[in-house]
Amino acid sequence: MKHLLAIESSCDETAAAVIDQDRHVLSNVVASQDDLHQRFGGVVPEIASRAHVRAILPVIDEALRRADRKLSDLHAVAVTTEPGLVGSLLVGLTAAKTLAMALGVPLVAVNHVHAHLYACRLSAGVEVFPAVGLVVSGGHTNLYDCRTLVDYELIGSTRDDAAGEAFDKAAAILGLPYPGGPSVERAARNGRPGAFKFPRALLEPGSLDFSFSGLKTALLYEAQGKPGASAVAPELTEQRRGDLAAAFQEAVVDVLVEKCRRALVQGSRERLLVGGGVAANQRLRDRLEESLRSVRAKVHFAAREFCTDNAGMAALAWEALEQGQTVPLDIDVTPGLIRRP
Ligand code: KG4
Ligand code: ZN
Numbered sequence: 001m002k003h004l005l006a007i008e009s010s011c012d013e014t015a016a017a018v019i020d021q022d023r024h025v026l027s028n029v030v031a032s033q034d035d036l037h038q039r040f041g042g043v044v045p046e047i048a049s050r051a052h053v054r055a056i057l058p059v060i061d062e063a064l065r066r067a068d069r070k071l072s073d074l075h076a077v078a079v080t081t082e083p084g085l086v087g088s089l090l091v092g093l094t095a096a097k098t099l100a101m102a103l104g105v106p107l108v109a110v111n112h113v114h115a116h117l118y119a120c121r122l123s124a125g126v127e128v129f130p131a132v133g134l135v136v137s138g139g140h141t142n143l144y145d146c147r148t149l150v151d152y153e154l155i156g157s158t159r160d161d162a163a164g165e166a167f168d169k170a171a172a173i174l175g176l177p178y179p180g181g182p183s184v185e186r187a188a189r190n191g192r193p194g195a196f197k198f199p200r201a202l203l204e205p206g207s208l209d210f211s212f213s214g215l216k217t218a219l220l221y222e223a224q225g226k227p228g229a230s231a232v233a234p235e236l237t238e239q240r241r242g243d244l245a246a247a248f249q250e251a252v253v254d255v256l257v258e259k260c261r262r263a264l265v266q267g268s269r270e271r272l273l274v275g276g277g278v279a280a281n282q283r284l285r286d287r288l289e290e291s292l293r294s295v296r297a298k299v300h301f302a303a304r305e306f307c308t309d310n311a312g313m314a315a316l317a318w319e320a321l322e323q324g325q326t327v328p329l330d331i332d333v334t335p336g337l338i339r340r341p
Contacts, residue, residue: 003069005064005074006314015031016059023122023315029059029063045087048085052087052091078110079093080115081333082112083139107327108327116135119275120302123303130271131300132264136275136279137277139165140158141157142158145263150323156263166212173216185249185283190238190242191239195244195247196222197247198218200255212255249283260272260274272297272298274299
């Protein structure tokens with residue numbers, strides 16, 4: 001049995017996994033930096049890069065130890081090269097190049113957003129392509145037409161904030177801890193989704209793009225008052241915070257559900273894949289399951305351990321490797337998301 005080591009450091013998690021050729025994830029180690037970024041309410045790129053430098057070797061060692069494999073057992077090294085924070089990506093890439101060179105094994109480049117979708121295939125354990133793919137994370141809100149395991153065409157993306165970023169900012173507005181998604185979801189459990197009417201930006205008819213900045217501003221004004229307005233916002237009681245969280249979450253979910261429905265109908269697809277940190281949200285999961293029944297589509301979510309950033313989902317590298325798609329040791333990172341024609 002062949003094994004590869006996958007390394008992921010595109011944002012604020014330092015992660016490594018050992019994955020065998022049958023796509024079994026033998027170990028999936030994630031060192032979170034949440035405690036470092038918490039007081040800033042978001043990821044600080046310089047702090048993230050430094051933390052990756054400190055964590056990368058212990059995380060790789062731990063992944064090998066938990067998989068009970070040695071460096072000499074590795075057949076290839078896979079690494080996220082795009083998209084992400086440039087300083088963060090470079091740490092993982094440098095470690096991966098060094099290992100590939102020292103071990104004399106091939107290097108495989110992984111697109112992080114594609115890996116978020118591949119996590120759905122990994123979790124389903126059955127064929128899920130062709131499908132529409134939704135990646136909802138801190139950095140991305142993208143819709144893809146996924147033709148095969150490795151052929152993903154970008155068909156929609158956010159024009160401003162990503163869905164996860166909107167959750168993080170909503171949490172900051174409501175005085176809830178970072179990362180915002182889980183804390184807004186928790187607060188929303190005690191709230192009423194209909195208590196406030198927040199905007200749903202559906203954009204032009206047929207558009208598959210997203211926009212969450214108007215919703216974020218609406219929440220800000222409701223929570224803290226409109227600048228220049230004479231009325232002072234009511235005190236943020238536990239009940240009011242819960243209602244605002246629930247109404248905000250419902251607005252995000254409504255938009256995501258509607259865009260997925262549109263993409264499925266427009267592309268005549270019958271399957272939806274949902275990956276990325278926000279895919280861990282139970283309200284989104286329930287609403288998608290329920291709404292997609294009407295268009296006779298089946299939804300496959302990434303398992304929760306593969307939703308937020310991790311290296312296990314880079315099992316996608318096996319698909320590339322088996323097609324002979326390795327990369328040279330002088331490959332660079334590509335921080336931005338490239339909208340391919
Ligand atoms: O995929 P991910 O770990 O990192 C990126 O690639 O960006 O996603 C992190 C994002 C954060 O914005 C976090 O607030 C959000 O996912 N998130 C959630 C939940 N868990 C994580 N958003 C909503 N509900 C959740 N349960
Ligand atoms: Zn991610």
